[in-house]
Amino acid sequence: MPHLTVEYSSNLPGYPEAQALAELNAAVCASPEVLDEADLKTRFVRTTDSFQVGTEAVGRAFVHAQLRLLSGRSPEAKKDLAGRVAGVLRRLTPRPQGLMVQLSVEIVDMDRPSYVKERL
Amino acid sequence: MPHLTVEYSSNLPGYPEAQALAELNAAVCASPEVLDEADLKTRFVRTTDSFQVGTEAVGRAFVHAQLRLLSGRSPEAKKDLAGRVAGVLRRLTPRPQGLMVQLSVEIVDMDRPSYVKERL
Amino acid sequence: MPHLTVEYSSNLPGYPEAQALAELNAAVCASPEVLDEADLKTRFVRTTDSFQVGTEAVGRAFVHAQLRLLSGRSPEAKKDLAGRVAGVLRRLTPRPQGLMVQLSVEIVDMDRPSYVKERL
Numbered sequence: 407m408p409h410l411t412v413e414y415s416s417n418l419p420g421y422p423e424a425q426a427l428a429e430l431n432a433a434v435c436a437s438p439e440v441l442d443e444a445d446l447k448t449r450f451v452r453t454t455d456s457f458q459v460g461t462e463a464v465g466r467a468f469v470h471a472q473l474r475l476l477s478g479r480s481p482e483a484k485k486d487l488a489g490r491v492a493g494v495l496r497r498l499t500p501r502p503q504g505l506m507v508q509l510s511v512e513i514v515d516m517d518r519p520s521y522v523k524e525r526l
Numbered sequence: 527m528p529h530l531t532v533e534y535s536s537n538l539p540g541y542p543e544a545q546a547l548a549e550l551n552a553a554v555c556a557s558p559e560v561l562d563e564a565d566l567k568t569r570f571v572r573t574t575d576s577f578q579v580g581t582e583a584v585g586r587a588f589v590h591a592q593l594r595l596l597s598g599r600s601p602e603a604k605k606d607l608a609g610r611v612a613g614v615l616r617r618l619t620p621r622p623q624g625l626m627v628q629l630s631v632e633i634v635d636m637d638r639p640s641y642v643k644e645r646l
Numbered sequence: 647m648p649h650l651t652v653e654y655s656s657n658l659p660g661y662p663e664a665q666a667l668a669e670l671n672a673a674v675c676a677s678p679e680v681l682d683e684a685d686l687k688t689r690f691v692r693t694t695d696s697f698q699v700g701t702e703a704v705g706r707a708f709v710h711a712q713l714r715l716l717s718g719r720s721p722e723a724k725k726d727l728a729g730r731v732a733g734v735l736r737r738l739t740p741r742p743q744g745l746m747v748q749l750s751v752e753i754v755d756m757d758r759p760s761y762v763k764e765r766l
Contacts, residue, residue, distance in 0.1 A: 409590060409630075413689075415687075415689075423576040424576070427576060427577070427578040427583075428578065428581075428583065431578050431580060431581050432581055435580060435581050442580075443580040443581045443582075444579060444580040444582075444586065444626070444628075445580065446579065446580050447535075447577070447579050447588045447590065447628070448577060448578050448579075449533075449535075449573045449574075449576065449577040449578075450574065450576035450577070451573075451574075452574075453689045454689075454690065454691075454692075456663040456664070456667060456689060456690035457667070457687070457688060457689040457690070458667040458668065458671050458688050458689075459684060459686065459687050459688075460671060460675060460682075460683040460684040460685065460686050461668075461671050461672055461675050461683045462683075462684075463667075463668065466684065468687045470649060470687065474632070481759050481760065484757065484759070484760035485759065485760045487760075488760045488761070488762045489762070491762075492762040492764070496764065496766065499766055501766055506684070506765060507765065507766040508684075508687070508763070508764070508765055508766070509762070509763070509764045509765075509766055510649075510761070510762060510763045510764075511760075511761070511762035512714070512756050512757070512760075512761055512762075513757050513760040513761075514756075514757070515757070516632050516634075517604065517632070517633050517634070517635070519601050519604070519605065520601065520604035520605045520607075520608045520631075520632075520633040521608070521630070521631070521632055521633075522608045522609070522611075522612040522629070522630060522631035522632075523628070523629070523630045524612070524616065524628070524629045524630075525626060525627065525628055525629075526616065526619055526621050526627040526628070526629055529710060529750075543696040544696070547696060547697070547698040547703075548698065548701075548703065551698050551700060551701050552701055555700060555701050562700075563700040563701045563702075564699060564700040564702075564706065564746070564748075565700065566699065566700050567655075567697070567699050567708045567710065567748065568697060568698050568699075569653075569655075569693045569694075569696060569697040569698075570694065570696035570697070571694075572694075594752070636752050636754075637724065637752070637753050637754070637755070639721050639724070639725065640721065640724035640725045640727075640728045640752075640753040641728070641750065641751070641752055641753075642728045642729070642731075642732040642749070642750060642751035642752075643748070643749070643750045644732070644736065644748070644749045644750075645746060645747065645748055645749075646736065646739055646741050646747040646748070646749055
């Protein structure tokens with residue numbers, strides 16, 4: 407059930423997306439919260455050039471991951487999962503000279519009673 | 527006010543997006559929860575090839591719908607709406623030979639007091 | 647920490663994205679809720695042509711902004727922030743002849759305890 411979306415700004419060219427996909431999914435699926443590895447669906451999104459960090463138009467980049475889980479996880483489990491995602495992205499995110507790069511990871515609870523999940 | 531976003535993995539080519547848009551909006555707008563059909567805003571998003579389901583890099587696909595509603599709906603209403611969305615996607619999602627396709631539908635409550643809605 | 651995503655339908659060509667980025671970030675960063683202007687990360691997303699508003703396939707457009715903040719803001723602060731975003735988009739969104747254009751702004755609380763934020 408987890409959905410992981412990793413978004414990064416277009417001024418981080420050469421982001422190793424394929425490697426990050428493999429490492430992110432290995433790290434998250436190793437959590438005891440993920441019962442079936444096939445449940446984790448991860449995608450990368452690169453922004454267009456229409457982004458801005460703060461009030462300065464240049465010199466700043468970001469990568470932001472959002473992990474959506476069915477509600478009911480403990481605060482500790484959420485922190486652990488966020489740490490797994492951050493660990494991979496911290497290691498793999500490019501750090502171009504002269505660019506301030508921000509990394510953030512967000513955990514989102516999904517409404518469990520109304521969630522639909524099927525294999526077609 | 528409802529926002530519906532349907533995202534699917536890029537290994538589901540030929541997704542009948544136009545037909546799905548028409549059928550999704552008809553199904554959701556027929557709910558008593560939607561007072562004005564013009565409030566429903568639906569969009570399709572196809573992932574790039576940078577996605578991965580679980581720890582295996584191939585052989586798996588997904589379609590995920592997120593319906594965002596102003597808070598205050600009953601659990602029954604949310605389940606009904608999720609079922610309307612799932613019903614259309616279950617019928618229209620391609621099932622290529624040899625691919626495991628996952629379908630999921632998520633209902634999200636939007637914060638009502640701070641929501642802005644206008645016609646320009 | 648705030649994340650702002652502005653999405654608009656593809657039938658609003660010529661959207662002044664660069665100007666809107668500058669004005670949105672100036673307006674939001676002027677809020678007392680934003681302690682460091684560099685925390686605000688804003689991006690524009692234009693839908694593909696696969697969108698539909700309500701049950702009519704043409705004649706309708708939308709722009710939708712989502713501002714994600716760490717939880718804990720007062721209802722008044724959220725309303726103020728939504729108003730800042732709406733104010734800029736109301737002024738800058740194109741209004742092509744014959745098109746009904748909807749504007750909406752949504753404030754989302756992000757789970758604070760599990761949130762990761764770093765500068766790389």
